[in-house]
Amino acid sequence: MNSYEEVRSRLDAVDYLIDDGLAMAVFLALRLGKPLLLEGEPGVGKTAAAKALAAALDTPLIRLQCYEGLTAAEALYEWNYQRQLLAIRLAEARGTRLADADLFTAEFLQERAILRAVRHAGPRPPVLLIDEIDRADDEFEALLFEFLGEAAITVPELGTFTAERPPVVVLTSNHSRDLHDALRRRCLYHWIEFPGPARAAAIVRRAVPGAAEPLIVDTTAFVGRVRALDLDKAPGLAETIDWVSALAALGVTDLVEPLVPSTIGTIAKTPADRCAVVAALPLPGERP
Known part of the structure; x- marks a missing residue:
């Protein structure tokens, strides 16, 4: 993409509406070949941005969902121990013995999301989404430094794999904890705000065209x-999109209709929140 205006246009074509700030952040990440760290409150469209970018670039999306206790074996690579054990037994049956070097080869290497992105051989580099990095442990962040800085992964037994064409990397965070400064330095950064009413309405209009x-x-x-x-x-x-979809499915056209309170579970996720939101609903004759 040759400009941030083209970024906006291409993402708009796949029904993802963004403002100038996010469009510029995406453009610079693509132009400079840098990972992009997107932070913001849950539900503002961080994950959707990476999905839309993959669609706009017509390239595969590789997704790594982060969680507490995530390890290198689950995110980068691991060895196929079952195949290694089978190879050992076959060698024993033939009366031969395998050396360690015979067992730790590319044949027995299982790619996880990040190494798969590095070794991707398609016509275009993939979009790698490292989703909710703040859910992972601090130690996991350190595993990413080489990849984020050099688009490379080192496998001690085989050496370093470096991407011929670095993947487009998008990290998301709900800001539930502070991320390491070394990770932030390797990324471009953008905070996604909840959109104002007009842009929120435009986004919902795209997502629920029947409403x-x-x-x-x-x-x-x-x-x-x-x-x-x-x-x-x-x-x-x-x-918001879930709520409008539910209301549209029920044929509701006004927030003062009797069915509306029973749909509040789409936007309120705790009992206290449900009570507060229901109490805030407009009364007949009031503006929503």
Whole structure:
């Protein structure tokens, strides 16, 4: 992509609407070949941005979902111990003995998401999504430094694999903990804000094309106000889209209709939040 305007246009073509700030961050990440770290509250579209970018570039998306206790064997590579054991038994049956060097070869190497992205041989580099990096342990971040800085992975038994064409790397974080400075230095950075009512309505309109226009405008405005309440888990765009989809499926066209309170579970995820959101619903005759 030759400009941030083209980034906006290409992502718009796959129904992902972004502002100038995110468009510039994506453009610079592509132009400079740098990983892009996207932070923001849950539900603002960080993961969707990586998916849309893969679609816009017409390239595979490789996704690594992070969690506490994630290890190199699950994220980078591991050895196929079953095949190694089988090779040993076959050698014994033939009366030969395998050396360690015979067992730790590319034949027995199992690629996980990051090494698969490094060794990708398709016509275009893939998009690698390292999702919710803040859920992983601090130690896991250190495993990524070589890859993020050099698009390379070192396998001690085989040497270093370096990407011929570095993958497009997108990391996401919900900012649940501070990330290591060394990781941040290797990435470009962008904080995704919850969109204002107009852009939120435009996004929902794309996601739920069958919903009535007044319903889209009212629900996005209402969710924007709800986010200012003291909630355990403020609803994001994903929840807003779920809510509008549910209301549209029920044929609801106005937030004062009797069915609306029973759908609040789409945007409120705890009992206390549900009570607070239901109490904030407009009364008949009020504006949402």
